[in-house]
Amino acid sequence: MVLDRTRERADPLLTVIAKQFTSINPDLLTWCALLFSVIAGVFFYFSNPASELQNFFLLFAVLFVFLNGLFDAIDGKVAKLTHKASARGDFLDHVLDRYADVFMVGALALSPWCRSPIGLLAIVGVLLTSYMGTQAQAVGHQRDYSGLLGRADRIVLLIFFPIIQHIALGFSLQLPWDFTIIELVLVYFAIVGNITAVQRFYITLRWFQKGFNRK
Numbered sequence: 765m766v767l768d769r770t771r772e773r774a775d776p777l778l779t780v781i782a783k784q785f786t787s788i789n790p791d792l793l794t795w796c797a798l799l800f801s802v803i804a805g806v807f808f809y810f811s812n813p814a815s816e817l818q819n820f821f822l823l824f825a826v827l828f829v830f831l832n833g834l835f836d837a838i839d840g841k842v843a844k845l846t847h848k849a850s851a852r853g854d855f856l857d858h859v860l861d862r863y864a865d866v867f868m869v870g871a872l873a874l875s876p877w878c879r880s881p882i883g884l885l886a887i888v889g890v891l892l893t894s895y896m897g898t899q900a901q902a903v904g905h906q907r908d909y910s911g912l913l914g915r916a917d918r919i920v921l922l923i924f925f926p927i928i929q930h931i932a933l934g935f936s937l938q939l940p941w942d943f944t945i946i947e948l949v950l951v952y953f954a955i956v957g958n959i960t961a962v963q964r965f966y967i968t969l970r971w972f973q974k975g976f977n978r979k
Contacts, residue, residue, distance in 0.1 A: 774837075781834070782841035790843035794857050797835035801864035804828035805871035808926075812876040813944070817933055822926040829926075832864055833919035858898060861915065865890050868922060869953065877929070877946035886950040889957020890918065896964035905971045911960030918953065925949040 785793060804825045811821035839857060843849040869890050873883020893913060901907040929945040939945070 778837050779841055779845075782838040782845060785838060785842050786846050788842065790839045790846065790848055791853060791856060793835050793839035793842060794853070794860055797832050797839065798860045798864050798867075800828045800832040800835065801867045804832060804922075805867035808868065808871035809875050813933065816930060820930070822930045826923050826926050829868060829919060829922045832868070833916070833923075836861060836864070836915075836919075858894075862891065862894055865894070865915070865918070869918075869950070872922075872946055872950060875946075877944045878950055879947065882947055882950050882954060885954035886957070889913075889954045889961065892961035893957045893964070896961045896968070900964060900968040900971075903968065905968055908964045908967060910967060911963040913953070913956045913960045921949050921952070 804827075807821045807825035807828065811819075811825065816822055836857070840849070840854075843853050866887065869887055870883070872878055873880070873886055893911065894915070897908045925945055925948070932945055937945075939948075
C-alpha cells in the first residue's frame with residue numbers, strides 16, 4: 765500500500781489516541797468502525813447532485829468515513845496495549861473491514877453519482893485486492909499488503925474526493941462525458957484495485973515457484 769510506507773510516522777499519534785480507549789474492549793471498537801461505515805454508506809447512498817449543496821450529505825459521509833478509518837486503525841493498537849490481541853480479533857477485524865468496504869464503496873456505486881458498470885468494477889477491485897492479500901497468508905505465505913491500492917489509500921480517497929465533489933458543485937464544474945468526480949475515484953478503484961490484486965496474485969505465485977511450499 766502506498767500509505768503503509770508512511771504508517772510508521774503516524775504510529776506515535778495513533779498510539780496516543782489508542783491509549784484513550786484502553787478501557788474499551790477492542791472488539792467493540794471494531795464493531796463501532798463497522799457502524800460508522802454503515803452510516804457513511806447511508807449518507808453516500810442518499811446524496812445526489814440536486815440537493816447536495818442544501819443537505820451536505822457527502823460531507824456528513826466523509827466524517828463517518830474518517831471515523832471508520834480511525835477506529836479501524838486503533839482497535840488493533842488497543843488490543844496490543846491491553847494484551848487482548850488474538851487471532852479471533854484479527855479475523856473479526858478483517859471480516860468487518862470487508863463489510864465496511866462494501867457499505868461505503870457500494871453505496872457510492874448505487875448512488876446517483878455513479879453509473880452501475882463503473883460501481884460494479886470498483887467493488888470487484890476493492891474486494892479482490894483484500895482477498896489476494898489474505899489468501900496469500902491462507903496458503904502459508906505472509907499476509908500481502910503490497911501493491912498500489914490498499915485500505916488506507918481507499919479511506920483517504922473516500923475522504924478527499926467527496927469533499928472535492930461537493931466544492932465542485934458550487935462552481936458548476938462539468939467534466940467530459942458527464943463524469944462526476946465521485947465516478948473518477950471509483951474508476952481509480954476499479955483499475956488500480958484490480959492491478960493491485962494481480963500484483964499480489966503474481967507475488968504469491970512467485971513465492972510458490974521459489975519452492976517455499978511444495979504441498
